[in-house]
Amino acid sequence: MSTKHDLELLSVTKRYGSTVAVDAINHKFQPATYTCLLGPSGCGKSSTLRMIAGHESVTEGSILLSGRDVSALPPANRGTAMMFQNYALFPHLSVRDNVAFSLKMKGVDTKERYATANEMLELVDLTDLADRLPEQLSGGQQQRVALARALITRPEVLLLDEPLSALDPFLRIRMRGELKKLQKELGISFIHVTHGQDEALALADEIVVMNDAVIEQAGAARDVFNAPKTRFVAQFMGGHxxxxxxxxxxxxxxxxxxxxxxxxxxxxxxxxxxxxxxxxxxxxxxxxxxxxxxxxxxxxxxxxxxxxxxxxxxxxxxxxxxxxxxx
The missing domain is CATH 2.40.50.140 (Nucleic acid-binding proteins)
Incomplete structure (x- = not known):
């Protein structure tokens, strides 16, 4: 049974026509941890993340968060927030207005939503850039705006879809440290999709390795690396x-x-x-x-x-x- 802030997948399946993208997976994510869904392209990891977010429907099974079934709820009512791979910032809005956008949609008055947006910008160290437009920012700065915009809804779980893939290698390593630090400071669960083994090992408390629509192995990052259960996991993790x-x-x-x-x-x-x-x-x-x-x-x-x-x-x-x- 799920308790407060636990996220649990119960026989979650996703089909696109006759194609099974996710095949009856079960997993319980521990609260306040950093989890990486790791696997090759087409293994089902992004479909799993999008079902948790509510951006894809669940064909069969249930998604529980804090003990309630959120499978049929719209994204805004789930207690999750999603940070997209391409950041999806509004080019005509300032950094502050991008961050405050979801609160504006909820009818929060200007003064309150700007105050909250400013708190989020301080959290991601962008206070000085609040009045700039997205095009005036570097890739790393745009990523932090997208992060602040996702966090402003105070989610129980933050979902990240390959958030570092657009960054150059040096910045990617720096942002890994920032994400890990932020997760610890906020004390909420981060679920991060990646196909990079180094990224998963650097970030994750827990790694969930997916292959061919199922979970091949899940466990603490060090355990998955040192004690792979299957040939696929040993070869995909590398170093073996x-x-x-x-x-x-x-x-x-x-x-x-x-x-x-x-x-x-x-x-x-x-x-x-x-x-x-x-x-x-x-x-x-x-x-x-x-x-x-x-x-x-x-x-x-x-x-x-x-x-x-x-x-x-x-x-x-x-x-x-x-x-x-x-x-």
């Missing part, structure tokens, strides 16, 4: 090799694979590619059965004894670092 052994399929982190000269007790491999990554060097090799294994070697260690494509090497690892996959 999936190796077929007689006992089944196993995941092993790329930084847990060691390289030596071929000797008894190591697995014979041939180097196929080497990629310098700054602090580490990624060394791709091929073992028996045409399987590929990546080893992430500290930069200084690699250049002490470098290897090149075509070299024969030995791979070894501690058996305790092998993680058996269930599917």
């Amino acid at each position: 090799n999936v190796i077929a052994l007689p006992e089944g399929h196993f995941a092993i982190r790329t930084d847990a694979v060691a390289i030596t000269a071929p000797t008894k007790g190591t697995m014979d491999a041939q180097v196929t590619a080497v990629e310098y990554q700054g602090t580490h060097v990624s060394l791709l090799s091929r073992i028996a059965g045409d399987q590929e294994v990546t080893a992430l070697v500290p930069e200084a260690q690699y250049f002490t004894t470098p290897h090149h494509p075509g070299d024969q090497i030995g791979l070894h690892w501690d058996a305790t670092n092998l993680h058996q996959l269930t599917a």
Whole structure:
């Protein structure tokens, strides 16, 4: 049973004609946490977010927020707010009027809505730009306006649809920190859709990995990364090799694979590619059965004894670092 500020999905399904976009998923989001819905394009994550927001109808199942079924309610009556990927700012309105817009639609008088808008602008550090138009702002500033506009309704849950995708890489990393800090300050749930593993790991208290319209795995960010349950999760999260052994399929982190000269007790491999990554060097090799294994070697260690494509090497690892996959 949902309690206050819990968001729960009960057998939520979305069909578009004969296509099943979301297939009877169940999940309970913990209150006041940052959750990332993570998965490849077309896996159902954005459809799930839009159903929670009320921008897509639920074909079957229920969405509960604070113990009440909000599945049939319009977006404004749910206790959620959505921040869109393209920000959707009104070009002819000032920053302050963009932020205050939803309060204007509710009939809140000018003085009160501007006072509240100013509070939101202070929260996202845009007070000095309140009278500018959106076109006079940078991409990061526009994003913060969209964030303030979503937060002015005092939602229980803020929904973010790939909010960082339009930003350059440097600004994206900076905005990750701002979003995480804001979520902690506000103490409300953020649910953030992304296809970026790094983004999810940096932001999320919980990661929900989706694939082919279902939830493949959900859990604390560190648990999902370190203990993937399926081949898909291990490969999609990155940083892992999936190796077929007689006992089944196993995941092993790329930084847990060691390289030596071929000797008894190591697995014979041939180097196929080497990629310098700054602090580490990624060394791709091929073992028996045409399987590929990546080893992430500290930069200084690699250049002490470098290897090149075509070299024969030995791979070894501690058996305790092998993680058996269930599917």
